[in-house]
Amino acid sequence: MSLVHKPPPPHVVIVGGGLAGLAAASGLVGRGLRITLLESRPRLGGRASSFTDPVTGELVDNCQHVSMACCTNLTDFCQRVGVADLFRREPAVVFLGPEGRVSRxxxxxxxxxxxxxxxxxxxxxxxxxxxxxxxxxxxxxxxxxxxxxxxxxxxxxxxxxxxxxxxxxxxxxxxxxxxxxxxxxxxxxxxxxxxxxxxxxxxxxxQMELPLVPLGELYGSRLEEWLRAHGVEVRLTTGVRAIDCDEDGTLRGVVLRTGAPLAADFVVLAVSFDRVHGLLADSLTTRIPDLLGVELLQSSPITGIHLWFDRPVCPFDHVVTPGRLVQWIFNHTVIQGRAAPRSSATSGSEPGSSSHDSQYLQVVISASYDLLLLDKLAIRDAVLADLAEIWPVAQEARLLRWWVVTEHGATFAVRPGVDRLRPPQRTPVDGFFLAGDWTDTGWPATMEGAVRSGYLAAQGILKDLDRPTRLIRPDLKRGRLARWLLGPPAEAPMPFHPTMPRSNLAAPDPPHPPLRPSLSGSEQDA
CATH class of the missing domain: 1.10.3110 (protoporphyrinogen ix oxidase, domain 3)
Structure with missing residues (x-):
């Protein structure tokens, strides 16, 4: 009796553990592939992440991330990886006008x-x-x-x-x-x-969807656990030096920061747009003309201000404040059940202790160009002054601890005509895909856009393996009147330029049926 040699499963390497890379990995699991996810940082989540307060040990989000019910692919992703129950939906948005009058x-x-x-x-x-x-x-x-x-x-x-x-x-x-x-x-x-x-x-x-846990848990530890349980090799603190290819531009895999090569049949590059060219050899760049526009993309900053008070200051779970420096305020004592930390530090804090009446607020200032030249103390004081104008109790309250976090490259800037600069997920290089909210998704720089890009890259890989699967979820269904007045929703862009079949890499049948996408009503680093 002769033995039949069974080829190894195709190897997919995903560079970057932000939402785009995570979505690509989640769309490929259970389909008879070997999947390796590389992330240079010690945690997953990319820009949707947290840092650990060195004194209190608690997770502090870089900045508040909010989803909306119209973000159908982000919702699908969260359902797919088992974290959908870690959000609360807000049926109304609260506005507090300049004169202190509340609207919903x-x-x-x-x-x-x-x-x-x-x-x-x-x-x-x-x-x-x-x-x-x-x-x-x-x-x-x-x-x-x-x-x-x-x-x-x-x-x-x-x-x-x-x-x-x-x-x-x-x-x-x-x-x-x-x-x-x-x-x-x-x-x-x-x-x-x-x-x-x-x-x-x-x-x-x-309607907004607010996370009930820190982002570092939501898209970090829980996602890592889910991916490993589904057979994905997650390699943290593993940077990538370059995409590896032959002189003629044929993809071979990646070169790790250590200099070690890692062979792959497919590579998904899911890093921020400003890192793409630094990872590509000239032989690759010249074969991907769509990347010329990426060098022209610019970024926009977001500033998050974390404030722990010794007493309640904000009477709302969340509030929008039109016409002010402060744009959004999120009450994490209510949303996540988090009060002031029990200990304080000499940096970014004042002596104090936690009490059941303390309050943790997160303030968000988007497009914070005007704050870039200010130091953190000046930003904090400006925000406190704005809060005191809204609620005089803020002036009386004692600030127990604070952090100011500015992400200079929080999103790509949606300047006029920006979509002409955004490349598709599929590239002309056989087996090489791009992912990230900055690619052509039909959406702006959002978590929804990041997830869509990862799904589109995964769809491209599955199509090349002669296993076409639609991962992208449709937009929320419009009613008859909305369809008549606004037209049908735009179709999501597809990553399928001329198809490049890779029949010699056809994946073996998985041991279990492929995961079926659930029906449902920022970014990356490597």
């Missing part, structure tokens, strides 16, 4: 796209003239956008009768936080997508 954005009785009309008309931080202007602008944006090439969204707003007041209190309040860019530097198409897909298309798309 929630769905009313009407169908989309008019389900938020009642909340909008009752917004107490806008007068009736403001509401008429904004209503006109929203109608133009949704139904006849008349975009001009290269026009910033601020210019579009001014061309459509928006005043400085409506731009400051309404448009900036929503879009700067959503896209991490100032309106005068913002691409029109991405701004329109936020309103159409997030607020107008469905009755629930605008």
């Amino acid at each position: 954005l929630r769905a009313g009785l009407g169908p989309a796209p008019f389900h938020l009309t009642e909340s909008f008309l009752s917004a107490r931080y806008l007068n009736w003239r403001d509401k008429l202007r904004v209503g006109y602008g929203l109608a133009c944006l949704a139904f006849r956008p008349d975009e001009r090439p290269g026009e910033s969204f601020a210019d579009w707003l001014r061309r459509h009768r928006q005043s400085a007041r409506t731009i400051d209190l309404f448009w900036s309040t929503v879009l700067v936080s959503a896209l991490n860019e100032q309106l005068d530097q913002m691409d029109f198409g991405h701004a329109r997508k936020v309103f159409v897909d997030g607020f107008l298309s469905t009755r629930t798309g605008f």
Whole structure:
């Protein structure tokens, strides 16, 4: 009897353990592949991560990350890896106007796209003239956008009768936080997508999903445990020096930072856009003309301010503060059940102890260009002064501990025409794929975009193995009226340029049926 030699399973190496790399890995498990995930840092999660307070030992998020119900692929990913129960949905968004008047954005009785009309008309931080202007602008944006090439969204707003007041209190309040860019530097198409897909298309798309645990647990330890349990080799503190290829550009694998080669049949490069060219040899770069635009991408900063008070200051679970330095405030004492730490340090803290009445707030300032020249103490003091104007008790409260964290490269900047610079996930190099929110996903720089990119890269690999599988989940279904007025949702981009079959690498049948994507209603480093 002759023995039949069974070829080893195709080897997929994923470089980068942010959400894009994690999504790619999750989409490939259970399909008869050998998967290796390389991450240079000692933890997974990329920009959606935490650091350990050196004194208290607790995890502190770099910055608050929020999902929305319209982020169907992020929802699918969280369900796939078993962390979907670690979010709470907010049915309403709380706004606190400059005069201290509270408004809540929630769905009313009407169908989309008019389900938020009642909340909008009752917004107490806008007068009736403001509401008429904004209503006109929203109608133009949704139904006849008349975009001009290269026009910033601020210019579009001014061309459509928006005043400085409506731009400051309404448009900036929503879009700067959503896209991490100032309106005068913002691409029109991405701004329109936020309103159409997030607020107008469905009755629930605008609802926030807040993590109940620190990001370091959510996308770090729990994801690592899940991946290992599903056969993925996770190698932390393992940097990559270069993508390994022959002189003719044929992919061989990667070269680790130690100089050791790691052979692979497929490589998914899931790192931040500013690191891509440094990992590619000239023979590879010249074969991927789409990468020329990546060098022109720019980044936008986000600043997160963590404040532990000896008493309650903010009476809300979360609140948006239009027209202020402080943009969003999240009450982590309520959301995550976290109070002030029991011990304090000489750096970033003042003497004090925890009590059941203490409060931990996280303040978010997006597109924080104006803060880049300030030191952390000046930023802290400016935020405290702003909070004291909102709630005088903040001036009386004692600050037990604080952190200021600015991520200079938090997202790619959504400048006008930016989508022309974003490459697809598939490259002309056989077996080499890109992933990251900066690739062509049809979405801005979001966790949803990162997950979509990872899914698209995984789809490309499976197609090359003659096992085509659709991982990308559709957008939330639009009602009849929304479809008639807004049209159908845009189709997700597919990574399939001319198909490059790799039949000699066809994966063996997995021991169990492939995982089926669940139906459901920032970034990377290596």
